[in-house]
Amino acid sequence: MKKLASVAAVSAIAMGLSAGAQAEETLDSVKSKGFVQCGVSTGLPGFSNPDEKGNWQGLDVDVCRSVAAAVLGDASKVKYIPLTAKERFTALQSGEIDVLSRNTTWTQTRDTKLGLNFAGVNYYDGQGFMVSKKLGVKSALELDGAAVCIQSGTTTELNLSDYFRVNKMSYTPVVFDTSDQTSQGFDAGRCDVLTSDQSQLYALRIKLEDPGSAMVLPEVISKEPLGPVVAQNDDQWFNIVKWSLFATVNAEE
DSSP states (O other): HHHHHHHHHHHHHTTTTTSOOOOHHHHEEEHHSSEEEEEEEETTTTTEEOOOSSOOSSSSHHHHHHHHHHHSSSSOOEEEEOOHHHHHHHHHHHHSSSSOOOOHHHHHHHHHHSSEEEEOOSEOOEEEEEEEEEGOOGGGOOTTTEEEEETTTSHHHHHHHHHHHHTOEEEEEEESSHHHHHHHOOOOOSSSEEEHHHHHHHHHHSSSSEEEEEEEEOOOOEEEEEOOOEESSSSHHEEEEHHHHHHHHHHOO
């Protein structure tokens, strides 16, 4: 992480953050506060999740730390704000957070109609299905009539509807606000199936009372390019987040 942070800082300096151009609102705000307000998930292992000591860890957290290193010279200068899928865009639009780094899918609608800019992609995912092994199902095409646990405010809702309609199957949605609630609902037997990005399915499976009782089906029904997001109309901040992300990718390579 020290290597990633240092590379991000060098990248930020190299692109001229201290140049003569007039500083824009977000950068001034971050420097004034002394920390980056970063929107993250409510807890998703591998992406953004607090450890037993309350320290946030994961791929999306690394993006937040890179931005802090680039702007403030200290990767620890981050305030993490857990957000549900429904809350995340409003928090960014209202200025409650400076950057959203929360397993968020880059779509045309979000990029053109919500006043958002996606800085890039840090993980390519795809939507899948997790079922109880007791169900005896081997393919998503066997899920006709199933009750499906799903998180509201996500692209998975539309993907699910499209997939079942195209394959002439019916389903009953069981909707929750957070990913933890979907897994708890699945664990409690409120649904036959849990659908989400495949990375999330494997992360949520380890939280089940008996992880070995569930399996992820082979079908991947969508493309989900995930990455950090900022508000539009602040090109300088957009460039900082974008090139901080690129620096971490280059460091990994």
